[in-house]
Amino acid sequence: MKFSDRRIVPPTSKRYKSAPITEAVIEIRLQPSPTFDLSILQSFADTLKGDFPTCAPMHIVEMGLTVAEQPDQAPAQSFSQTPMGLRLAKLDNSRIVQLRRDGLAYSHLAPYSDWPTFRAEALPLWQRYRAIFPDAKPTRCALRYINRVDIPKIPIEVYDYFALYPKIPEALPEQDTISMTLSVQMPQRDIDCMAVINQIQVAPGKPDHISFVLDIDIFRLGIESWGDADVWTFLDKLRDRKNEIFEACITDQTRDLIDR
Amino acid sequence: MTNVAELDWLPYVQPSSGTRPTAIAISFPLPPDTVSGKSNAAREPRLFALHDQLNRIAALPTNWDGRRSARPERATVEHARQFLDETFRQTVNTVGWLNPYLSVSEDGEIVFEWWNEIRKLTVYVGQTRCTYVKSWGPHLLNDMDDGELPDNWISSLWIWLVE
Numbered sequence: 001m002k003f004s005d006r007r008i009v010p011p012t013s014k015r016y017k018s019a020p021i022t023e024a025v026i027e028i029r030l031q032p033s034p035t036f037d038l039s040i041l042q043s044f045a046d047t048l049k050g051d052f053p054t055c056a057p058m059h060i061v062e063m064g065l066t067v068a069e070q071p072d073q074a075p076a077q078s079f080s081q082t083p084m085g086l087r088l089a090k091l092d093n094s095r096i097v098q099l100r101r102d103g104l105a106y107s108h109l110a111p112y113s114d115w116p117t118f119r120a121e122a123l124p125l126w127q128r129y130r131a132i133f134p135d136a137k138p139t140r141c142a143l144r145y146i147n148r149v150d151i152p153k154i155p156i157e158v159y160d161y162f163a164l165y166p167k168i169p170e171a172l173p174e175q176d177t178i179s180m181t182l183s184v185q186m187p188q189r190d191i192d193c194m195a196v197i198n199q200i201q202v203a204p205g206k207p208d209h210i211s212f213v214l215d216i217d218i219f220r221l222g223i224e225s226w227g228d229a230d231v232w233t234f235l236d237k238l239r240d241r242k243n244e245i246f247e248a249c250i251t252d253q254t255r256d257l258i259d260r
Numbered sequence: 261m262t263n264v265a266e267l268d269w270l271p272y273v274q275p276s277s278g279t280r281p282t283a284i285a286i287s288f289p290l291p292p293d294t295v296s297g298k299s300n301a302a303r304e305p306r307l308f309a310l311h312d313q314l315n316r317i318a319a320l321p322t323n324w325d326g327r328r329s330a331r332p333e334r335a336t337v338e339h340a341r342q343f344l345d346e347t348f349r350q351t352v353n354t355v356g357w358l359n360p361y362l363s364v365s366e367d368g369e370i371v372f373e374w375w376n377e378i379r380k381l382t383v384y385v386g387q388t389r390c391t392y393v394k395s396w397g398p399h400l401l402n403d404m405d406d407g408e409l410p411d412n413w414i415s416s417l418w419i420w421l422v423e
Contacts, residue, residue, distance in 0.1 A: 027299045056342040061350040089338045096302035107302035142299040203309035213305045
């Protein structure tokens with residue numbers, strides 16, 4: 001297929017029969033409490049045990065290197081692990097909630113249902129989390145949708161399947177690639193947020209396939225003055241923009257693959 | 261390639277507008293946390309292949325090896341997924357990540373094995389607890405240590421493995 005023959009933009013939102021979403025995340029961050037106590041989150045996690053029976057601690061790892069004062073001394077290394085929250089999962093592996101000292105992230109894993117369901121599940125969890133930190137100001141709200149597209153053909157021209165791809169200079173003697181990582185940060189000035197799009201060729205999900213991750217992370221910072229209702233209204237806007245980005249980044253050949 | 265040679269190549273790497281689209285690069289004032297601050301996904305996309313392997317492990321039947329070995333429980337598999345993601349997240353940008361070899365023990369625990377030359381670290385992930393065996397030579401008693409996996413295992417065992 002010649003590039004010029006490719007149809008470029010149908011920015012409509014539609015539900016695909018085999019949506020390639022491997023994980024969708026709603027995340028809202030708060031200013032971290034200076035007197036954070038993991039036991040508070042543990043008590044909250046205990047009340048969720050019926051729905052989320054597995055629970056594991058999460059840590060922040062920090063490494064330090066102190067340069068020696070004397071030239072013959074080796075630099076001193078330090079390494080610390082600080083508790084930063086809990087990660088809870090459903091037994092069927094379909095939902096994960098991260099209760100963090102600086103916010104909550106709710107993940108819907110494959111198979112994806114739909115935005116109203118996802119949003120309706122996350123909201124009450126957020127409201128209960130928020131009640132633990134009523135005075136903390138929101139700092140960031142985000143949606144992240146990670147898609148994996150398995151293409152049953154080798155080799156492929158990446159631009160037959162994706163409208164976003166790295167350009168290999170035509171003057172290079174070899175044009176084949178075996179791995180690919182592309183990351184772009186695109187300000188969305190009309191709605192005052194940032195979109196980070198990562199496209200990565202990953203190990204194939206199925207034999208004789210080529211697999212790509214299309215990871216769309218769209219977020220807004222500087223929301224300290226917002227109330228909770230503002231945040232959730234804005235998440236709806238982010239979801240619409242995420243759909244526009246996804247549709248703009250794939251081609252009809254990918255639409256055919258994910259609508260079977 | 262010298263700078264002169266790179267300059268010779270410049271006409272060939274100019275965007276060929278009209279055939280393929282190009283990006284318009286702009287300067288934009290980014291808040292300090294913008295670049296590194298990804299939203300926190302529960303599953304690291306770079307670990308898809310290992311999660312697929314855990315899916316296959318989760319689908320094993322009882323007596324999967326013909327020796328009456330237990331199949332891993334769902335809670336064990338989920339615990340292993342959390343252990344995998346958390347270990348990746350803690351190590352990838354600090355001391356470095358190594359892909360594990362994944363298997364199942366006869367008791368239905370999920371086994372993570374890492375090698376670094378003669379050093380070997382094995383972690384057995386059960387439903388609620390993890391244990392480890394570390395070894396650094398052929399002697400069964402003198403060259404190994406084992407126990408319950410401590411909370412600060414990254415700063416002790418992982419550092420030992422990768423240093």
